[in-house]
Amino acid sequence: xxxxHNTHFGFKTVAETEKAKKVADVFHSVASKYxxxxxxxxxxxxxxxxxxxxxxxxxxxxxxxxxxxxGSGDLSKLFxxxxxxxxxxxxxxxxxxxxxxxxxxxxxxxxxVPTLQCDAEKLPFPDQYFDCVIVAFGLRNMTHKDRALxxxxxxxxVGGRLLVLEFxxxxxxxxxxxxxxxxxxxxxxxxxxxxxxxxxxYLAESIRMHxxxxxxxxxxxxxGLSKVDYYNLAAGVVALHKGYKT
Amino acid sequence: xxxxxxxxxxQHLVAQNAWASPLxxxxxxxxxxxxxxxxNTSLIILENGSLAIAGETNVPDAVITIPPSLLLRLMAxxxxxxxxxKIDGDTHLATELAKVFSHMRWDYEDDLSRLVxxxxxxxxxxFSRHAVTTIKETTTNLADMLSEYWQEEKPMLAKKRHVEQFxxxxxxxRADVERLEKRLNKLxxxxxxxxSNPDNR
Numbered sequence: 001x002x003x004x005h006n007t008h009f010g011f012k013t014v015a016e017t018e019k020a021k022k023v024a025d026v027f028h029s030v031a032s033k034y035x036x037x038x039x040x041x042x043x044x045x046x047x048x049x050x051x052x053x054x055x056x057x058x059x060x061x062x063x064x065x066x067x068x069x070x071g072s073g074d075l076s077k078l079f080x081x082x083x084x085x086x087x088x089x090x091x092x093x094x095x096x097x098x099x100x101x102x103x104x105x106x107x108x109x110x111x112x113v114p115t116l117q118c119d120a121e122k123l124p125f126p127d128q129y130f131d132c133v134i135v136a137f138g139l140r141n142m143t144h145k146d147r148a149l150x151x152x153x154x155x156x157x158v159g160g161r162l163l164v165l166e167f168x169x170x171x172x173x174x175x176x177x178x179x180x181x182x183x184x185x186x187x188x189x190x191x192x193x194x195x196x197x198x199x200x201x202y203l204a205e206s207i208r209m210h211x212x213x214x215x216x217x218x219x220x221x222x223x224g225l226s227k228v229d230y231y232n233l234a235a236g237v238v239a240l241h242k243g244y245k246t
Numbered sequence: 247x248x249x250x251x252x253x254x255x256x257q258h259l260v261a262q263n264a265w266a267s268p269l270x271x272x273x274x275x276x277x278x279x280x281x282x283x284x285x286n287t288s289l290i291i292l293e294n295g296s297l298a299i300a301g302e303t304n305v306p307d308a309v310i311t312i313p314p315s316l317l318l319r320l321m322a323x324x325x326x327x328x329x330x331x332k333i334d335g336d337t338h339l340a341t342e343l344a345k346v347f348s349h350m351r352w353d354y355e356d357d358l359s360r361l362v363x364x365x366x367x368x369x370x371x372x373f374s375r376h377a378v379t380t381i382k383e384t385t386t387n388l389a390d391m392l393s394e395y396w397q398e399e400k401p402m403l404a405k406k407r408h409v410e411q412f413x414x415x416x417x418x419x420r421a422d423v424e425r426l427e428k429r430l431n432k433l434x435x436x437x438x439x440x441x442s443n444p445d446n447r
Contacts, residue, residue, distance in 0.1 A: 052250040055257060058274065060294030131293075159275075159293070217303065227275065229290075229301035231249060242301065244275060 007143055011205045016143055020119075023141045024095055026199045033194040034101065035072055040189055047074070049233050050136060053165045053240050054078045056231070062086040063131040066155065068120045068148075069093055069138020073102030073113070079134075080111045091115045092123075093138075120148040125155045132156075136165035140210035149223035156245040162225055168232070168239035169212035178237065182207065213239045249299045256289070256297040258357075263350045267295030270346060273339050279306035283314040289343075308335035310344065 007016045009023070038046045054075065059065055061084045067076045069092070076091040083089055091106065091113050093099040103115040118124050120135065121144055133152045142148045152162050170178045182204035190200025211219060213230050216239070220228045225243030232239055260266050270291050277290040277300045288300035300306070311332040312320065319327035333340045359367035396402040404412075 048250060052253065055250070055253050056290075056292065056298040058293030058296070063294075161293070213302075229304045231299075231301045233249075240301075 008206075008209045009202070011209065019143045020094070026202050034098065035074075037190065037194055037200070040193060041186060045234060046137075049165060049238050049240070050074050050078065052231070052233065053134065053136065053163055054082065056240070056242060057082075057132050057134065057161060057163055059083060059087075059132050064129060065089045066123075066125070066130045066133045066152075067091045068123075068133060068135040068152065069141070070136070071095070071098040071102055071138075073105045073115075075134055075136055076102065076106065076113050077109060077111060079132075080106075080113055089113050092118050092120075094119050121151060123151045123155050127154055128157045128160075129155050130157065130160055132161050132163065134163040134165070136163075137167070139164055139166050139216075140206050145211075146219060146223065149219060149225075153224045153245055158245055160245045162220065162241075162243050162245070164216065164220070164241040166216070166239060166241075167207040167210060168216070168236055170237050171232075171235040174235055213241075216241055252287075253298045256299070259350055259352060260296045262353050262356065266346050266350060269295075269342065270297065271295035273342065276307045276336065276339055277304050278340055278343050279309045281309065281311040283312065283317050291343075306335065308333065308337065308340035308343075310340050 005016055006013050007019050008014075009019050042049075057065075057079075059079060059082045061082070063083050064087060065076075065079045065083060067073075067079065067089060070076050071093050073091050076089050079089045091099070091102050092115070093102065094117065096117055099115055099117050106113040106115065116124070120138070120142055133156055135148075135152065139145055139148065149162075156162060183201075186204050187197040187201045190203075191197035194200070210216075213232065213236070217228050217230055220241060220243045224245070226246045228241060228243035230239050230241040260270070271293070273291045274293045274295070275291065277288055279288045279300075280286070288304050288306050289297050290300040290304065292298055309332075311334075316327050316330055320331075331344070355367050355371040358370060361367075362370070393403055397405050
């Protein structure tokens, strides 16, 4: 159990003040190989999950989108195409190394996407500014998920949508296979491809410590969102939650 | 996987029918559950006027139910079948969505042209339309020929005018029987009221 001043870092319990630094170390370490590892770990499925998230976001031309923990900018790139020149996408991440990768990719793609290093628990945006806020594979690394969700709700316009794409609880009959993959194969792949088994061990552990589909749905409702619904993708390996600000 | 594919197909269809988006946008955020024959799915209307498959815990605003028998009649363009579609919940939403779907057309030639080019796509489209028309005509001719054979050469089917004549005779017989029944009832009542009637002895 975590106390008021402690939190999870994978399966370890650490002081709240230490978590952000430890997560930052993990992502500094994996930043350069992040895309490659994502492709290897998910057999390329993460691209399909992200495309699906964009397709159910309801984002159209002229909309304002905030991509939180956007890292290498996969989603920002897709959203930039959706909103067109009259809209705006802002790519943010707390980690400078990851954000650097994303910023360079946006520039290389010729996209005008501002990048901003910020903490999702203290978003530097006014109330009711965005039509859509998305956080993909980032919420589980946040120290105070409830505060982060409340911030995301704050910056949404009325009628705006919050999308949370995150690893979740896999369909029970597959859990043993999934465990073997996560705790045996994943660190091994991390060691071979990114020369960093420890960071990938943390990724596997942090996925297990993340709230399941129903718990996250309730957390979003508690943060002030309504009509919260979720999609199980790949038998629940990943879930996409969507909620509205009303 | 299936949700992603279905959503892409739906959105492609809406994109091809651009007139549908402003109509759908009026119902953004609402969802409809479709129970059509063996297919049970929920659709959600998105803020950009497109459609997507709804999530696992979606509570639909309207439910449209079409049993298999009704589906066959609808496919045969039976107008009266439309009145028998069951709608629960937000009927305005369900009716508008049904209207949008009934007017949507899949421009397969356009999709095909991206794969094989404009001219071959047009030729394939023409060939498909011609094939469908030929199949329809051949089927109708075959049905006409068989019905004629079974009516004239080897009478297994009744002709329309014979059926109508038979129906008219049945109607007349029914009316006659009803009249007779009424007369018998009247006579029975008279006999009961007047026991001195010599016929009762």
